[in-house]
Amino acid sequence: MSGTMSFASLISRRRFLAVTGGAVVALGAGACTPAPAPRRAPDLRFSNRPPLVFRASRVDVREDYHSPLRAPNVEQDMPLPPLRAARQWGFDRLQADGSARRTVVLSIRDAAVTEKSLAVRKGVQGAFNTDQAERYDASLDAVVELIDNATGVITAQATARVSRFVTVPEDASVVDRENAWVTLVEGLMADFDGRMEQAVRSYMAPYVLLQ
Template sequence: MSSLSSFASRRQVLALSASALVAAVAGGCSPPPAPQRFNDLHFTHLQPLVFKAAQVDVREDYRPPMRPPNVEHEMPLSPMGAARQWAFERLQADGTAGRSVVLSIQDGAVTEKSLAVQKGVEGAFRTEQAERYDASLEATLQVIDTTTGVTMAQATARVWRFATVPENASVQDREAAWFTLIQGLMSDFNARMEQSIRTYASGALVR
């Protein structure tokens, strides 16, 4: 083989090696996956509850204490925020004049409680649940005659759930546990409130 051919071959090898190195670096610098969102819960997959009314309003009667043991103000999605979204997506009015539907949210608390964990050598070899979160949601739906102010029909629902997180939970782990807690709470609330509406306010429904 001539020296010129040998030199050309070495250049090809170096070029291929450089290309492989660039590809490896590019692969290693790919952007990380987007963080999961824990503030997005929807109910559009459910059939809306349509009322013979001019409008639907949501009233937030619950006021978060904004201090321990309450933590709902720290959550990406609180029970009250989820209930507001539920009302927006599930409750509709057909435009019938003289009536309004009001959903009043009376409770939407989430409280944190520290749990006892094993200390010392024994505790070092196991991961225990360190915090417990108790969530509650209560709301009343009223169909009101806007001329007289008389409540024509009323339905209520109150639900409660809890969740625990381990002592080594990251911020994302905790927010994921909170989101799962609110998902379950809203599933219970949706079922309980719809049952109550169909039992006590079915005459105000279009369908």
């Protein structure tokens, strides 16, 4: 009987802690429930854009950026992180025609998103106004290189670096925040797509089948 009462008492004291970013951890009954994984959004595709076809044998996509996986970075919690979107860009837009012993290499050097808390009004003013509470800054930096397979010499290269930010209000739900993140990455990748294509056509033109 005392064992049953003890278990019921523990259950009655169970509480929930809300963690910034939408993860919820349940405490009680002597066990912890793992935080749920971030929602995964569909991949952002670029197959509707004409490919950049190089006089090369193959394409290689390298992830040189490694997230610190801690605040202020939040890309690890995003349903569509910039690193994944940039990798897909490489698969969709870069192609080799197989005509030369060269490798097209896309190296993703930066794909971070950081969070910054913003000042919100308190007291009476705060009660009647909804302020922007967090700002998210996203950056993407990558280089496309054409490397000779025999010598390892870089024959030509093009770089692109873009950045964007978005703010979310203090009353934003988890879904609102995730939707803002997806929109942020979509805009970031649109900027990157245009900037990198321009750079490739400007600095790697002799090795690209221009369309």
